[in-house]
Amino acid sequence: MGVLEGKVVLVTGGANGIGKESALLAAKEGALVVVNDLGGSVAGGDEGSAGPAEQVAQAIRRSGGQAVSNSDSVTSRDGVKRMIEQAMDSFKGLHAIISPAGILRDTMFHKMTDHDWDSVIEVHLQGSYNVCRAAINHFREQNEGSFVLFTSTSGLIGNVGQANYAAAKMGIAGLSRIIAMEGAQKNVRSNVIAPFAWTRMIATIPVKDEASAKRVERMKNMMRADQVAQLAVALASPATKDVSGQMFAARGNEIFLMSQPRPVRGIGKVEGWSPQTIAEHAMPALKPSFFDLGATTSVFGWDPI
Numbered sequence: 001m002g003v004l005e006g007k008v009v010l011v012t013g014g015a016n017g018i019g020k021e022s023a024l025l026a027a028k029e030g031a032l033v034v035v036n037d038l039g040g041s042v043a044g045g046d047e048g049s050a051g052p053a054e055q056v057a058q059a060i061r062r063s064g065g066q067a068v069s070n071s072d073s074v075t076s077r078d079g080v081k082r083m084i085e086q087a088m089d090s091f092k093g094l095h096a097i098i099s100p101a102g103i104l105r106d107t108m109f110h111k112m113t114d115h116d117w118d119s120v121i122e123v124h125l126q127g128s129y130n131v132c133r134a135a136i137n138h139f140r141e142q143n144e145g146s147f148v149l150f151t152s153t154s155g156l157i158g159n160v161g162q163a164n165y166a167a168a169k170m171g172i173a174g175l176s177r178i179i180a181m182e183g184a185q186k187n188v189r190s191n192v193i194a195p196f197a198w199t200r201m202i203a204t205i206p207v208k209d210e211a212s213a214k215r216v217e218r219m220k221n222m223m224r225a226d227q228v229a230q231l232a233v234a235l236a237s238p239a240t241k242d243v244s245g246q247m248f249a250a251r252g253n254e255i256f257l258m259s260q261p262r263p264v265r266g267i268g269k270v271e272g273w274s275p276q277t278i279a280e281h282a283m284p285a286l287k288p289s290f291f292d293l294g295a296t297t298s299v300f301g302w303d304p305i
Helices: 017-028 051-062 077-091 114-142 153-158 163-186 210-222 225-236 275-289
Strands: 008-011 032-036 066-070 096-099 145-150 188-196 247-251 254-257
Touching (some): 008 017, 017 032, 017 066, 032 051, 051 066, 066 077, 077 114, 096 114, 145 225, 153 163, 153 188, 153 247, 163 188, 188 225, 225 247
Parallel strands (some): 008 096, 096 145, 145 188
Antiparallel strands (some): 247 254
């Protein structure tokens, strides 16, 4: 028996990359799967197609599993409700949601259009809200449910040209934390994964120099979507029923528990502070504990396993 035997799992963004691998693995581990994917481009904004999600559902059925497809958008609250209803109608239940659906609109912040900002926030942050909000009461009523949401080191650490993506992904981390806190008494869990994987989204990042070309080549060969799916499926399953409110990174065959914001260092002044004393005393005292402006690659500076 697999870790998801008899459970019903909804996977958004299930036609490609991490979503596809998560859907296939969930089925292999015994789940009945609703494969959702709008079937649109990486940049979003197009009408999409029902074909890609159905192809993954067909692959699951050919392998002896049970799956149905759905082509609604996570940005549509009515569409997300239909996903939940489809799970209930097709398989008489829903126990977990794995939600890596997303788009990219990378550009420097001073060049970013309102549309670039709104589109990414709508799919990632608003989409995560829509999915969680549509399922939360069902999970609470059945006293069981797991959300596996996706953050990014672009938000947790930072990457140039991704202010919209980083803001959305940090928002998802906060959303997951509160869902986990509020759901603890009802066995509703929520965790987030910051994935390192070669997907069609990552393939859109421009290669500008030899260093970035080497980095891309490492991602292609050593950081695959199917490796991230192992963690996503584990977190969706009852096998990790005591894991909630955590942030993980998955990189190749490495799994990292990521820190969450906590006080690093403090300084007090009995008589109180003024702007000048803050500048002259507080900032110099705290500066040794400041974080630098390095991007993700400056933190994960070694090759993946």
